[in-house]
Amino acid sequence: MSNKDGHTKTLRFSDALDEKFGKLAQKLNRSKLQLFGLMVEYFYKTKKDPADISDEMLKTSLAKNHDIYIRFIRTQEDTLLIPLKEEVDRMINNQREIVRYFNEQVVNANKAILTGQETQASRQKETDKLLQAVYSRIDTKEKLKAKFLVILTGYIKMREELGSFKNREKDELAETFRKQITDL
Template sequence: MVRQDENTKSVRFPEAVDERLTLLARKLGRTKREVVMQMVDYFYKSKKDPADLNDEVLKKELASGISRILSFIRKQEGDMLVPMYSAMEELMAIAKMQSPLLKSIGKGQSEATIMGRETIGYLKLVDGTLKKILGNMRERETLKSRFRQVLDYYITQREALGWPVSAAKKEELAGRARQSLDNL
């Protein structure tokens, strides 16, 4: 079977280029044939022009892309940011107009809070006073009850001793004493 060689094409170039190709191949650790094939693949895939050493085409494409991006940003700024800024200015104007109203509402609330605290203090004071009065009234009733017991004991003992006074006067005296005690 005869084997066909796929390497049928050849390229002719000057000896100075061959020296540079040889140095490049040694530096990369490849054969000259591999280096040439890889260079062709690189330029084919990257679509770079080998004559354009400073990548001027690439720079122009990048500049064009940047210009398109900047144009898009400016368009978005005009379409979105400017209306947002104007809406923000309107909101700020409304907030400034309502600021005194909010301050007066806040002042009224703080005054109401202070008055509420003062009222609570007064109510606590009244509550304490009422508790004292109620305690004094209970104490007064207790004293009246004890005094009535002492008076009743006195009346019983007086009658047991037999003072020579009429029964009607004794009852009248006891009734007045009880009435005076109730009036205390």
């Protein structure tokens, strides 16, 4: 390797390490010198300790745990969440049906009550008119007594004027006044 001065540096390592290094360089399609330079740059920029291999193991472990959690969530989704959502949707639909049915029943009952009240009010008005007609035709007790006294007085007066005249005329007079009393 050469430095800024153009001098080449040598690095010594075991044959076993050289074999691993060679396989890695071949696998990544780079020369050993390029791979070494890239490794130095990587560790220099990332400030990672190459002796700490647990960093990659941690990533792998986290990825593995992440997969386990995802599978667990999917299982829960299939066994709990989807059936729960279906039940909630079914319950909501049932509630809507209950509310719709209740509203229909209440609306129909209110219409029936309103119709009954309108019919009752109409009949009440008719009853009031009929009562007023009956009251207008019915005279009070005092009025009837007064009319009867007028008729009776008229009868007595006419009978006395007839005096001892014909019985037939007396009978006709009595019949006329009876008719007047009946018409009261």
